[in-house]
Amino acid sequence: MSDATLNLVQAAIDAAKTAYAPYSNFHVGAALLLDNGEIVTGSNFENASYGMTLCAETVAIAKASSDGKLRKIREIAVAGGLEGRVGKAADPITPCGRCRQIIKEVADLTSTDIPVHCAHASGYETFLLSELLPHGFGPASLK
Ligand code: THU
DSSP: OOHHHHHHHHHHHHHGGGOBOTTTOEEEEEEEEETTSOEEEEEOBOOSSGGGOBOHHHHHHHHHHHTTOGGGEEEEEEEEEETTOTTOSSSOOOOOHHHHHHHHHHHHHHTOOOEEEEEETTEEEEEEHHHHSTTOOOGGGGO
C-alpha cells in the first residue's frame, strides 16, 4: 500500500464527513487524484425523493468537470459506511453500477483504465475500472 494511495483513501474518508445522508445514514466519500497531484472530493447527497440521490463518486466527478478538470482525473478512492464507521467494513465498498458508468466516461476521455481504490478496515483494495465494468459502453463506443 503506497503512501500516496493511503493519502487519497484518507481524503475519501474525510470527504464522507460532509455526506448528506439522512435517509440511509450511509456516508460515502470519494476522492479524485488529478494529473497534477491535486485532489477533488465529493460526498453523497440524498433527497427526500430517494431515487434522486447523487452518489459521492458522481458528485466528485461532476465537481471536477464543472471546474474544467474532467480530463485530469487519473485515480479514484471511495470510502463508505454507516455514520462513524466509514472505511471500517471488513469488505471494500465499491462504486454502484451507475457510478461505474460515470467513471467509464472519464476512463475513455483520458484513455486510462482508472484505478479505483476501495477502503476497508485494514486499508484498501484496488480495482481497475475494466474489472468493475467489463465490456462497458462509453464515448469510444459511439465512434
Ligand atoms: N452511495 C454512494 O455514494 N456511492 C456508491 O457507489 C454506492 C452508494 C450512496 C448512495 C446513498 O446515499 C447511500 O450510499 C446508500 O445507498
